[in-house]
Amino acid sequence: MAAMQAESRIGALWQQRMDALREYDVVRDGNVFGAGLAGSCVFSSEYDKARALLDQLLARYDGVAFDTLFSGREITNDSGSCIALESCHDLPATAVDTERLFQEMISDLTLVHGVGEVSERRLKARGYRTITDLAEHPKLRFAARQVLERLTRADPADVMDLIGTRHAKSHPFALGAAGSFESNDYVFLDIETLGLFSRPIILFGVGTIEQGHLMVRQYLLRDICEEAAALTATVEQFSGRRPALVTFNGKAFDLPYVKDRLAYYGIGALSRIPHFDVLHFSRRRWKGQFTSCRLSALESAVLGVARADDVPGQMVPEFYETYLRTQNCGPLVPIVDHNRQDVVSLALLFFYLLGETCGCR
Helix, strand or coil: HHHHHHHHHHHHHHHHHHHHHCCEEEEEEHHHHHHCCCEEEEEEEHHHHHHHHHHHHHCCCCCCCCCCCCCCCCEECCCCEEEEEEEECCCCCCCECCCHHHHHCCCCHCCCCCHCCCCCCHHHHCCCCCCCCCCCCCHHHHHHHHHHHHHHHHHHHHHHHHHHEEECCCHHHHHHHHCCCCHEEEEEEEEEECCCCCCCCEEEEEEECCCCCEEEEEECCCCHHHHHHHHHHHHHHHCCCCCCCEEEECCHHHHHHHHHHHHHHHHCCCCCCCEEEEHHHHHHHEEEECCCCCCCHHHCCCCCCCCCCCHCCCCCHHHHHHHHHHHCCCCHHHHHHHHHHHHHHHHHHHHHHHHHHECCC
């Protein structure tokens, strides 16, 4: 009973504090200098459009019941209950050529400790074309055999560690390690929060591959007190045989944020699993080609996705606060749509990059 009262107080306090929580600046369109100085910003045209959208949503969904607008199912666990929204999406088939990737890796002599780019050229000129050849080198054979054993074992986490030690963690070989997983091992994660640090997560978007399709499950908080239940439901998605986490900027934001909220509730901790942050691979692939490597920019330029009635991520707290204050479900609509599209675009971009790295040619 005491725990339930505490959760109720938490929800009420957050609702009272939301007006003072804005963490972005509104800057004039084209004001690149102002945008650069702001820790987080929204251009004035985006802001005005979002505010107009909020007014439209309040009018359109006035009096519409939550269950009418969101036909989800109730999720109940040891931490409480929340609502789960489910949707199914098509995915293009991506055939992974792990043998080609393996041959490319063993041709990279710099994976062996003590071999740099200059010495690699010299060794190849002397007939050491692969790490297999280098396993017979009088001085480098032991280091080469260790690398060859790790690559042959093809443990994705170990291969990623090897690549990260000898190359940048965004190297295509690190992404190629994802090719060792089965498609149903991938877990795509994107969250929507009430701010940048130590504030509740109001929506968890989790994507998994089921029978060749992307199944997106969104755990939505009808009230702040449902966060612990949504956290628990999300963590349960990582209980597969050997899950692989896929995020966009998740190493800096999503994963630390989820861990922080787990610690806050004392629910437990996420086990250490391979993590593929698509932002880093995207920057390596398209830096200099596109002016921005934000997910919204890449989904438009690479995937041809155009969003309508989208809400800037920085303004999600205001939309959610309006829902809490008015009990009008309309402001939740673009939040849910935004999060769902983030998960779908994340998966599409991941498989696009994976296909480029180790897809069949």
